[in-house]
Amino acid sequence: MQFDHSTDVLVVGSGGGALTTALTASLLGADALVVEKTELYGGTSANSGGNVWIPNSHHTNASPYPDSREKALEYLRASIGNTVPLATLEAFVDAAPAMLKFLEERSHVRFEARGYCDYYPELPGGKPEGYRTHEPVPLHGRHLGGDLVTLRPPHHSLVLLGRYSWTNLEGTALLTQAPGWQWTVVRIMGRYWLDIPGRLRGRRNRYLTMGSALIARLRYSLNDRKIPVWLQSPLVELIVENGRVRGAVVERAGRRMLIEARKGVVMGAGGFEHNREMRERYLPQPTSGDWSASSTGNTGDAIRAGMAIGGAVSLMDHAWWIPVICAPGVDRPWALFAERSSPGQVIVDQRGLRFTNEALPYLECGEAMYRAPGGTAKTIPSFIVFDADFRRKYPLGCFGPGAMFPDSKMPPGWEGTVYFKANSIAELAAKAGIDPAGLAETVRLNNEYARTGKDLEFRRGDSAYDRYYGDARVKPNPCIAPIAKPPYYAVVIRPGDTGTNGGLVTDEYARVLRDSGEPIEGLYAIGNTASCVMGTKYPGAGGTIGPCMTFGFVAAHHALGQPAFGAR
Ligand SMILES: Cc1cc2nc3c(=O)[nH]c(=O)nc-3n(C[C@H](O)[C@H](O)[C@H](O)COP(=O)(O)OP(=O)(O)OC[C@H]3O[C@@H](n4cnc5c(N)ncnc54)[C@H](O)[C@@H]3O)c2cc1C
Secondary structure (H helix, E strand, C coil): CCCCEEEEEEEECCCHHHHHHHHHHHHCCCCEEEECCCCCECHHHHHCCCCEECCCCHHHHHCCCCCCHHHHHHHHHHHHCCCCCHHHHHHHHHHHHHHHHHHHHHCCCCEEEECCCCCCCCCCCCCCCCCCEEEECCEEHHHHHHHHCCECCCCHHHEECCCEECCHHHHHHHHCCCCCHHHHHHHHHHHHHCCHHHHHHCCCCCEECHHHHHHHHHHHHHHHCCCCEECCCCEEEEEEECCEEEEEEEEECCEEEEEEEEEEEEECCCCCCCCHHHHHHHCCCCCCHHHECCCCCCCCHHHHHHHHCCECEECCCCEEEEEEECCCCCCCCEECCCHHHCCCEEEECCCCCCCCCCCCCHHHHHHHHHHCCCCHHHHCCEEEEECHHHHHHCCECCECCCCCCCHHHCCCCCECCCEEEECCHHHHHHHHCCCHHHHHHHHHHHHHHHHHCCCCCCCCCCCHHHHHCCCCCCCCCCCCCCCCCCCEEEEEEEEEEEEECCEECECCCCEEEECCCCEEEEEEECHHHECCCCCCCCCCCCCCHHHHHHHHHHHHHHHCCCCCCCCC
16 A cells, blocks of 8 residues: 555544653654644643543652552542443553653653542542642743644633633632632733733733643643644544554545554544534434534544444443533533532522532533433523622623623623523513422522521532532531522523543553454544543543543553553
């Protein structure tokens, strides 16, 4: 076969896992080529909070709350159950800390562990004090030179006033209004305006944080090693010879190019959340790509390319669910990661009834809209209901705290579509189309729970995770406050996602498997292209990118015939 280009490892996609694969392969002495479909690199990983969940890391073990292999495995077993083979979980627990150390010692990648509690901290092996979630250390954009403009910008949920970048730690301080949060705002804004050369160049914030910092640090490292990243170069299909993947057809500048991958093809090209036909075929209904907060290039291409050569798939009916707020003219929805823990709001269905603990990890809260006992007809859409006090104090998706962002600043036409507002609960219910008796009773119960501190229906505020984003000044329960001060608000929410998480079935080396369980030689899948290595659970913040980078590291080692699991 006549190839147009040849490399050792061909990496499809440019999210956190894909770039980790390319960097690892290069650091192990091989050639790598990254091909990205869109005109921007970074995928949803660049849009994201950039947190990675890595148990038993050198950072965790230098913190006041060290971890161990056994404890991490115990927690994964307890939170995920038996749906994922033990070999995969062991591979993750062994390779994840090795990956972090390897990248930090040999590239510009840097993380710090955060005291962000696991999502199921009360389970065996869980860590309420956190330190398994790691946040990328910010990076100044000048290190990327001309590649700053093609770095996919952060999701608007994660940028203050559409302009100011913040770290996860700063975001938490603002959300929970921790002591001194006003100074945090000053620092965030000061950083932006004091970057005079940046301001002379344009509006883009060059202080890169969260997912931008993660992808920028990886790209900075790739550039040092002269690893090419081809933009606007989608994978079209895989090339197979004698049962082994030998490379791929990639479209570049309108031309089909045959790329040889001497050691393997690693596909980290995201899920299928922006493919309407696949959403309708696989996901629970109703569904819409407009409810997805992820990067729009993710249309399941790599999953279909793998299936076309015999790759098995599983978990195709799953996504990283999250309640979202959609607004006209805004390309992607606001994803409600943490605001649901703030006190003084309830999530209700069209009957005015709660159906979940609002403060649950986002995957569970979003999924509850599909799983509610009354069926989806009453839960899609649902509403977040709150009062004037909540509106004044806390942010919620597109609503900044009303003290700084009054209703008068909301875009015209949003009242009555994105949200409803009224002077009484009965009037609010009538405007939003919620059953008034149900809503009145729900508000009454909420106000009772605010007084006693006990949510007798859904135990909101019982878990350390619920309280992490609660308001510690609110007693006795930091996640529950009365809804009693007019005007009242109801914001329309839907079961959105941050990407799908079903895909190609892989083994503990990230090799794509056939239905028979045999690996397809030369083909690897990671991140949302693979059937999730965490099953249907999200063990802690960073539970998607952490495994994605880890199995990218594993795949590169395996393709190059090197062990990735340390002493194992
Ligand atoms: C606002 C937000 C915050 C989040 N915060 C976190 C967090 O803090 N921690 C965490 O773990 N998760 C977080 N997530 C989820 C996380 O970002 C994703 O699950 C993860 O980034 C997916 O990684 P991936 O590599 O599978 O896909 P992506 O990062 O989306 O990368 C896939 C890339 O492949 C490209 N591609 C698609 N098709 C092709 C093709 N045919 N050829 C070549 N390239 C192709 C896409 O254009 C894209 O660039 C967040 C998500 C959102 C939306």
